[in-house]
Amino acid sequence: MITVQVEKKLDAFMIQAGFQAPAKGVTALFGPSGAGKTSIINMVAGLLRPDGGLIQVNGRPLFDSQNGIDLPPEQRRVGYVFQDGRLFPHLSVRANLAYGMRLVPKERRYVELERVVALLGIAHLLERRPATLSGGEKQRVAIGRALLTSPSLLLMDEPLASLDALRKAEVLPFIRRLADAFSLPILYVSHDWEEIEALAANWVVVEAGRVVTPMGSV
Amino acid sequence: MGWLRMTPAELAALKLSLWVSAWAVAASLPVGIFTAWVLARTRFPGKPLLDGLVHLPLVLPPVVIGYLLLVLMGRHGLIGALLDRYLGVVVAFNWKGAVLAAAVMAFPLMVRAVRLSLEAVDPGLEAAARTLGAGPVRVFITITLPLMTPGIITGAILAFARSLGEFGATITFVSNIPGQTQTLPLALYALTQVPEGEAGAARLCLLSIVIAMAALLVSEGLSRRFTRRLRGQR
Numbered sequence: 001m002i003t004v005q006v007e008k009k010l011d012a013f014m015i016q017a018g019f020q021a022p023a024k025g026v027t028a029l030f031g032p033s034g035a036g037k038t039s040i041i042n043m044v045a046g047l048l049r050p051d052g053g054l055i056q057v058n059g060r061p062l063f064d065s066q067n068g069i070d071l072p073p074e075q076r077r078v079g080y081v082f083q084d085g086r087l088f089p090h091l092s093v094r095a096n097l098a099y100g101m102r103l104v105p106k107e108r109r110y111v112e113l114e115r116v117v118a119l120l121g122i123a124h125l126l127e128r129r130p131a132t133l134s135g136g137e138k139q140r141v142a143i144g145r146a147l148l149t150s151p152s153l154l155l156m157d158e159p160l161a162s163l164d165a166l167r168k169a170e171v172l173p174f175i176r177r178l179a180d181a182f183s184l185p186i187l188y189v190s191h192d193w194e195e196i197e198a199l200a201a202n203w204v205v206v207e208a209g210r211v212v213t214p215m216g217s218v
Numbered sequence: 219m220g221w222l223r224m225t226p227a228e229l230a231a232l233k234l235s236l237w238v239s240a241w242a243v244a245a246s247l248p249v250g251i252f253t254a255w256v257l258a259r260t261r262f263p264g265k266p267l268l269d270g271l272v273h274l275p276l277v278l279p280p281v282v283i284g285y286l287l288l289v290l291m292g293r294h295g296l297i298g299a300l301l302d303r304y305l306g307v308v309v310a311f312n313w314k315g316a317v318l319a320a321a322v323m324a325f326p327l328m329v330r331a332v333r334l335s336l337e338a339v340d341p342g343l344e345a346a347a348r349t350l351g352a353g354p355v356r357v358f359i360t361i362t363l364p365l366m367t368p369g370i371i372t373g374a375i376l377a378f379a380r381s382l383g384e385f386g387a388t389i390t391f392v393s394n395i396p397g398q399t400q401t402l403p404l405a406l407y408a409l410t411q412v413p414e415g416e417a418g419a420a421r422l423c424l425l426s427i428v429i430a431m432a433a434l435l436v437s438e439g440l441s442r443r444f445t446r447r448l449r450g451q452r
Contacts, residue, residue, distance in 0.1 A: 047345050073348035086346040089448045090364045099360075100350030131448075149351055 002027070002153060002185055006043050006053035006063075015039055015050075015209035021202060023058055026179050026186045028200035030193065036209040037189045038083075041155045044187065045080045046073035057153045057185075074103075079151030083158045085138040087130035093141050094126040100149035109150045111182065116144045119181060120174050136167035140174055147178065154178075154186045160195060172198060221417050224425075228418055230397055231405035232425065238313055238401055239381035242320035243374050246328060250373060251366075253325075254333035255358075275387075276326040283322055284390025291318060291391075315392035316399045320381035328377040335369020336362070365448065368441035375437035379430050402426060 002021040007014070015036045021027035029037045042048035044055055046062065049070065055063040062076045063069060079100075087096050097113060117123050120140045130138060139159050146154060159175070160168045176199055179186055190196055196203055205213040224232070257269055275283050291298040292310045301307045309315040339362055347357040363370075385403040392399040394408060406422040409415030 045349050047348070072353070073345070074351045074353050076349075078349065080346065080349040082342065082346060084342070086340075086342050088343060088347070088361060099347070099352075103351035103356075145350065149349075 001056075001058065002187070003054060003056040004040065004044060006040065006050040006055065008039065008043065008048065008050045010036070010039060010209070013209045017206065017209065017211045018053075019204045019211050021185060021187060021204075023185050024183050025202070026175075026188050026200040028196040028203040029187060029189045029206055030196055030203050031191060031206035033191055035206045037191075037206050038157050039209075040206065041080075041157055041187055041189055044153070045078050045155055046071060046076050047080075060152070077149070077152045079146035079149050079154040081139070081142050081146050081154070081156040081159045083161050085130075085135075085142040085162075087133075087138055087141055087145070089130050091130075092126070093122065093128050093130065093133070096130065096141060097126075097145050097148055100145060104150050111147050111150050113148060115181075116147055119177060120144045134167070135163050136170040139163065139171050143171075143174065143178065147182070151184070154184055155189075156186060157189045158191070160192070161190075168195075175199060222421060224421055225418065227396060228405060228422060231400050231402050231422070234313065234316075234397070234400065235382050235402040238316045238320055239378050241317040242324060242381040243328075243378045245317065246321040246325055246377065247370070247374055250325060250328040250377075251332055251363075251370065254329050254336050257329070258333050258336045272329050273326045275323050280323060280384070280386025281390050284319060284387035287315070287319060287322065287387065287391040291315070309392075311392050311395065312398055313392075316384075316388050316401060319387040319391045320384040321377075323384050323387050324377035324380040327380050328373040331369050331373030331376055332366065333369075335366040335372075338369075339365045368444040368448075371440045371444065372437050375433050375440075379433040379437075382429055382433075383426070 001023050004020070005018040007016050012034075013036070017036070017040050029040065031037055039048055043050045044062070050063060050065070052065040053063065054061065054065070057078070061067070061069050062071050062078070088099065091099065097116070101109070101113065117126070120143060122137065122140050122144060125133060125137055125141065130141070133141065143159065156175070160171055163171065172195070179199070188196070188200055204211055253272060257265070257272070288295065288310070290296050291301070293299065293302060293308060298308070298310060301309070307314070309318050343361055343365070344357050347361045348354075352360065383403055384401070385407065388399065388401060389404055389407070394400050394404045400408065402422055402425065406419055406426070409419040409422065
């Protein structure tokens with residue numbers, strides 16, 4: 001079970017969001033642009049510090065203002081696929097994929113490079129540089145890179161938003177396969193209802209920093 | 219072309235110049251990178267003051283810097299006396315002092331170049347590296363620093379060229395001692411002060427131009443190559 005209960009004052013508005021998500025499958029954070037969805041998952045990842053609240057993944061607190069817990073991002077075991085990919089331009093695809101994996105102790109790894117490469121269909125890209133990849137290829141590598149840290153939760157922030165319809169159709173099946181292949185909870189941010197219908201089992205609606213519908217099922 | 223042959227004294231000045239400049243760059247690069255990082259990535263109340271201080275050598279007359287170094291770092295200076303007593307290091311009137319003068323004078327150029335390249339590094343990449351399990355130091359070494367390479371190269375080479383040309387602060391701080399502190403510009407200056415020095419002065423003048431031009435070309439070429447590599451064009 002994922003528990004998110006956060007408060008954060010931003011310039012434009014106040015985020016006061018609380019929801020729970022099951023420990024398996026895709027849970028979507030749905031809402032219009034600028035509703036605070038990205039801020040919420042940035043707080044889950046540890047990239048944005050909440051003013052107060054509680055963030056727990058399967059009973060392990062990542063942030064708990066009452067008990068003074070605030071793990072840095074590198075200790076949260078939370079994978080993050082960014083909207084813009086954020087592949088390291090000076091490293092090959094292979095080195096990008098291995099960047100986080102090498103930092104995880106062997107006994108905690110449950111994802112292997114070969115399996116991810118096969119699942120995402122990126123074997124032919126391994127020696128290339130990110131600059132030479134198409135948008136869809138970049139996002140597949142970014143997904144693989146996050147997955148290879150063997151995370152206990154995967155965050156995806158509109159991973160398809162920068163892609164055209166054709167590329168979307170290229171990446172979407174990979175994300176769906178991912179949720180099945182590794183029984184791993186995914187928080188999936190999107191403002192596109194079609195994507196959510198195609199991917200998510202559960203959803204949370206966010207508007208102006210608040211959760212307006214705690215939980216629904218597609 | 220016989221007049222192009224350098225005298226031993228001129229050769230010594232050239233060697234000393236290269237030696238002093240190399241040391242000035244090597245010694246100030248880590249400090250320069252750290253300063254650039256502080257200026258680009260941190261916020262604190264006295265920051266404009268630090269920014270100004272870093273840039274002072276660019277706008278002050280070099281002789282002022284030389285005099286300040288003499289007062290602070292000379293054998294009886296505030297810091298110089300401590301260095302002498304506790305570390306046994308004397309920088310007054312020897313090549314180490316010339317290194318210090320060159321490093322201080324070249325520092326703003328280096329920091330500017332490094333800072334520009336640091337500001338061009340997307341903080342989003344650093345954040346991504348954190349979520350992949352890398353702590354701040356590892357992120358800096360494996361992500362930030364490699365992406366800054368073009369700026370670091372440019373900064374180092376600009377500082378090297380600036381150090382080769384350093385005159386005012388050096389002559390004020392460590393004087394003009396042949397073989398000790400007489401770098402290329404100082405030797406050139408000495409030659410202009412004697413009646414039969416014209417040929418020597420012309421040689422050193424030409425040499426200075428060649429070295430400076432080469433440094434600029436190498437800097438430009440290297441930083442282009444690295445930028446291309448980052449864009450994946452190899």
